[in-house]
Amino acid sequence: MSMQQTNHILSDSTETIIRGCLAGDRASQAKLYHLFASKMMGVCMWYARNREEAEEILQDGFVRVFRYMNSYSRQGSFEGWVRSTMVSAALSKYRNKSTRMWVVTEFNNDVHDVSEQAGFISKYDERELIKLVQQLPPAYRMVFNLYVFEGLKHREIAKALQVSEGTSKSNLADARKILQNAIKVKKKVAAS
Numbered sequence: 001m002s003m004q005q006t007n008h009i010l011s012d013s014t015e016t017i018i019r020g021c022l023a024g025d026r027a028s029q030a031k032l033y034h035l036f037a038s039k040m041m042g043v044c045m046w047y048a049r050n051r052e053e054a055e056e057i058l059q060d061g062f063v064r065v066f067r068y069m070n071s072y073s074r075q076g077s078f079e080g081w082v083r084s085t086m087v088s089a090a091l092s093k094y095r096n097k098s099t100r101m102w103v104v105t106e107f108n109n110d111v112h113d114v115s116e117q118a119g120f121i122s123k124y125d126e127r128e129l130i131k132l133v134q135q136l137p138p139a140y141r142m143v144f145n146l147y148v149f150e151g152l153k154h155r156e157i158a159k160a161l162q163v164s165e166g167t168s169k170s171n172l173a174d175a176r177k178i179l180q181n182a183i184k185v186k187k188k189v190a191a192s
Helices: 003-022 026-047 051-071 078-095 118-123 126-134 138-148 154-161 165-191
Strands: none
Touching: 003 026, 003 051, 026 051, 026 078, 026 126, 026 138, 051 078, 078 138, 078 154, 126 138, 126 165, 138 154, 138 165, 154 165
């Protein structure tokens, strides 16, 4: 069977599952969950402090998927829509905390090196990188993930997190520095 035929069958199967979910069919909801849970757990891990929190985000995300599935316009991939819903669930979790976690540091070219690239990410083991990202302060973690993995611009991040663009830029620069320093320390320890 060719890859194109496999993708067509998968999309037909997914469409059938979506229709079942829209009709409130529990078996279809279970199939949808099992189809995407593993991949979406990976997304949630980037936004969470630990596995337990990622599981909470995943569950909240799927509740949202089932609740708002009728808003999926069938434009673009369904998986992309589910991913976006998971990211939204993660952001909502942090916005709804009773204490504000946002570091209010404005971006300053003299302090923050804007020429930094996220290339160090591709050279590092994903599991180890997830652990390091999870250790970032929540504001840094959110901005880092939205910028690096979701491809959002600082204007979009600022709006999503209800902070200024300068704060978004500053948090990204600081997150990169923290991650680079942590990676350097890990490499020194490993070399010892």
